[in-house]
Amino acid sequence: QAVVTQEPSLTVSPGGTVTLTCGSNTGAVTSGHYPYWFQQKPGQAPRPLIFDATNKYSWTPVRFSGSLLGGKAALTLSGAQPEDEAEYFCFLSYNGARVFGGGTKLTVL
């Protein structure tokens, strides 16, 4: 089974910018992996932020953006807010099956 890799933890200052990345042990992540990004806070269901690498849901804050960068999927947070402290999961497609990354715990401090 494919393995999806993420940074275990990152820290960003309030108002700062941070980029989370999502790689695959099978090679470069491309649009064909249809990358998703989810935000999850303790005790809550995941909340989708980005689909198909770059597309936002109607509720996705403007400060979040998705991209493909250097063979990985990336989630960039520009202007971090205290409420952005959460765990972030990427989610890739492999010929119809899906695999989550291990998650990145983002601290806003």
Add this chain to the structure above:
Amino acid sequence: QVHLVQSGNEVKMPGASVKVSCEASGYTFRSYGFSWVRQAPGQGLEWMGWISAYNGHTNFAQRFQGRLTMTTDTSTSTAYMELKSLRSDDTAVYFCARAHHYANSLYDYWGQGTLVTVSS
């Protein structure tokens, strides 16, 4: 508005089966599908599988093949996930999420989660 409401928490013995339901409202049930995702205590998310509410087509993660069944009931707008031969490492919160009926994608609305505890 779209709502997915899951059944209550369960406690099961090892070797037993569990069936979790996900009742949908606020949209045309057969126009979409469902995916199921689980999360063990303190761990990350794990995709289990997808079912189309339109034609019943399924796609399961390989590790659950043979143990996992997904069904939908159009008359009650409810999706079901049944996992058999439960082990202690199946203890997790199980989530349903809305998907496209034609592909394992979308994930826009989620149920609240159902805790399944497997313990003797």
